[in-house]
Amino acid sequence: MSTGIGVAARPIRVMLVDDHPVVRSGYRRLLEQDADIAVVAEAGNGEAAYALHGQHAPDVCVTDLSMPGIGGLELLRKLIARDAGARVLVFTMHDTPQLIARALDGGACGFVSKQADPEHLVEAVRAAHAGRRYLDPHSAPGVRHDTAGAEMQRLSSLSQREFEIFRLLAQGRSAADCARLLHLSSKTVANHQTCIRDKLDVAGPAALVHLALRHRVIEHIHP
The missing domain is CATH 3.40.50.2300 (Response regulator)
Structure with missing residues (x-):
């Protein structure tokens, strides 16, 4: 009932x-x-x-x-x-x-x-x-935005893990910071760094930061 x-x-x-x-x-x-x-x-x-x-x-x-x-x-x-x-x-x-x-x-x-x-x-x-x-x-x-630009294509080529390491590096984090935060070995991070530089075609840390800022992946560098 x-x-x-x-x-x-x-x-x-x-x-x-x-x-x-x-x-x-x-x-x-x-x-x-x-x-x-x-x-x-x-x-x-x-x-x-x-x-x-x-x-x-x-x-x-x-x-x-x-x-x-x-x-x-x-x-x-x-x-x-x-x-x-x-x-x-x-x-x-x-x-x-x-x-x-x-x-x-x-x-x-x-x-x-x-x-x-x-x-x-x-x-x-x-x-x-x-x-x-x-x-x-x-x-x-x-x-729906057209992302055919060369830089956007290079950014899109990064794996999810590579993209997260790229974001941390662009913020001013060290490779050791990346390894600690993402629970990876230093060797793994170093290998990812090499792949990131190759895929993005950046010569050094400054170019990497400028690329991240241009595409608003970051808005400022980590203090």
Whole structure:
């Protein structure tokens, strides 16, 4: 016999990953305006996010790309490697066609620019939870952008691992930093460095940094 009392649907459980606590607080308030979304974990870097994702198993992980330590693309790679069903939504200022394509190719279920209207983040979380890919109106044209330029082609030739090492090196990280942050041997990083220089056709560190800045892979050099 039915009691006539409905059972409330479980809210969408979200993890926020951004290195700015004030920014995370704003996103939390935005997402939790509606009762169907609950933020269950927050992290300020990729290493902490990877651990917390394993502990909390959120329905959707919303991550920035540029953070101390491993970036959002490497976090995405690690999460998908551990759980092919992980739903990772990229929410970032770094909204170039190159990075959008990298994120989607790496398994992200959506991409939202921080320049988009706030409601697009809420829509994206719901879409990701429902198993749908989401691109906000600001980012969508970038995916269709013509990337035939020689430099863009060279950037596209980098593997996901090479791209993450390239990003760290361009920020001013040393090879030893890359090995420590990505849990690789020094020899492996050295081999990747050689491949990166060859593929990008850069003569030295300065040229590598200028290339990264030109294509907005980074916005500043790590102090």
